[in-house]
Amino acid sequence: MSILCCEALTKEYQSGETKVLAIDNISTAFERGEFCAITGASGSGKSTLIHMLGGLEYPTAGQVFYQQEDLFNYSDDQLSVLRRRRFGFVFQAYNLVQELTALENMLLPVMLDKQKPDDGYLKEIIDVLGIEDRLSHLPSALSGGEQQRVAIARALSNKPAIVFADEPTGNLDAHSGREVLSLLKYVSTELGVTLILVTHDLNIAEQAERIIQLEDGRITRDSKEAIGG
Ligand SMILES: Nc1ncnc2c1ncn2[C@@H]1O[C@H](COP(=O)(O)OP(=O)(O)O)[C@@H](O)[C@H]1O
Numbered sequence: 001m002s003i004l005c006c007e008a009l010t011k012e013y014q015s016g017e018t019k020v021l022a023i024d025n026i027s028t029a030f031e032r033g034e035f036c037a038i039t040g041a042s043g044s045g046k047s048t049l050i051h052m053l054g055g056l057e058y059p060t061a062g063q064v065f066y067q068q069e070d071l072f073n074y075s076d077d078q079l080s081v082l083r084r085r086r087f088g089f090v091f092q093a094y095n096l097v098q099e100l101t102a103l104e105n106m107l108l109p110v111m112l113d114k115q116k117p118d119d120g121y122l123k124e125i126i127d128v129l130g131i132e133d134r135l136s137h138l139p140s141a142l143s144g145g146e147q148q149r150v151a152i153a154r155a156l157s158n159k160p161a162i163v164f165a166d167e168p169t170g171n172l173d174a175h176s177g178r179e180v181l182s183l184l185k186y187v188s189t190e191l192g193v194t195l196i197l198v199t200h201d202l203n204i205a206e207q208a209e210r211i212i213q214l215e216d217g218r219i220t221r222d223s224k225e226a227i228g229g
């Protein structure tokens with residue numbers, strides 16, 4: 001049974017007089033533990049799709065089901081609780097809170113949820129991501145690669161079922177980008193987390209188990225379908 005799926009998902013933006021069909025009637029499903037890359041040219045709808053799959057943006061039509069529950073049937077409050085507990089997000093621009101240390105940023109989802117942190121688990125993430133000697137630093141004192149590793153730690157701190165990453169290596173040089181990607185891949189595999197990653201970079205997409213190609217808001221290729229016949 002798939003962990004996440006969408007049915008006839010559609011998003012239309014109105015900008016002035018013109019309408020833009022950013023996502024055009026997409027139906028697909030993601031299995032638990034899968035690593036799927038969504039790729040396509042700039043403007044093909046990658047961010048719009050991943051934002052709707054993660055419940056960050058409402059569709060114009062269609063549904064997203066997380067474990068058979070329609071995300072957009074939840075109230076705003078229920079949806080934000082679900083996002084905080086079950087989903088993790090990593091963005092191109094890191095989106096760390098500049099006034100908080102690396103550790104405080106990492107713990108933010110746990111604190112917002114008023115939960116007791118699982119210290120053993122958090123220590124494991126810190127070790128794997130190699131940020132133990134950066135925890136008391138503010139984001140401004142960290143390199144891009146370090147900031148992104150803290151953002152990954154934050155995304156994982158609540159033991160999410162799914163991590164959504166939108167161009168997580170987009171601001172990094174090639175070396176840090178490869179490092180961040182392999183860490184993301186490693187922790188997802190180790191923790192059994194489903195990873196849905198958006199990238200316009202084919203070298204990165206090719207490291208995923210499955211590649212979905214978008215063009216003008218439609219799926220033009222899905223490596224899973226191709227293998228399935
Ligand atoms: N908030 C918005 N208002 C109007 N048009 C938008 C908005 N966000 C995205 N679009 C348009 O939707 C299409 C898909 O955008 P996006 O999902 O950001 O693509 P990608 O992430 O693949 O670059 C583009 O034509 C873009 O200009």
Ligand SMILES: [Mg+2]
Nearest residue numbers: 046047048166
């Ligand atoms: Mg984008």
